[in-house]
Amino acid sequence: MKFLRLMLLTVVLSPFSIRAEESVWDKGVPVLENPVEMTVYRSPTCGCCGKWLEHMKKHGFAVRDIKSNDMDRIKKELGVPENLQSCHTALVNGYVVEGHVPAADVQKLLQAKPEAAGLAVPGMPVGTPGMEMGGKKDPFAVLLFDKKGRVSTFQEYRFY
Secondary structure (H helix, E strand, O other): OHHHHHHHHHHHHOHHHOOOOOOOOOOOOOOOOOOEEEEEEEOOOOHHHHHHHHHHHHOOEEEEEEEOOOHHHHHHHOOOOHHHOOOOEEEEOOEEEEEOOOHHHHHHHHHHOOOOOEEEEOOOOOOOOOOOEOOEOOOEEEEEEOOOOOEEEEEEEOOO
8 A cells, every 4th residue: 555655646746747837828829930030139137028038939939139228229229119118129020029929929920021110019918928927817919010100909818
């Protein structure tokens, strides 16, 4: 009986039986066949940005990580409207990606090639890629913006 208990305990605690739960943002999202280069500008002290970078890498983006203490200047130079700003700013194939935009939406943008400056998820909504906090998820929208300041909804996420 002692042997059986020990055996059961070993199976339960075995590192091979423990798997990390897949993020909702990873399910069903393909990995790009050919890596797409992305340059990301972020504050050296931001932890959630690093998590977003990992999310993008998982889906085939080759990320160049540039830490800067002058994010306001970078956002201004890249034309990110103040009302759309978040914590990090990326450049990919000529588009700006501002904030915690899911990899699937960046892939969709690159496939559709709209006449736009880029995508943005303003602020830092809880539950977005890199901002996961257990099961809590705020509804949010990924916004498409152009160089003239026009904004439209690219994708909406509502969690019930």
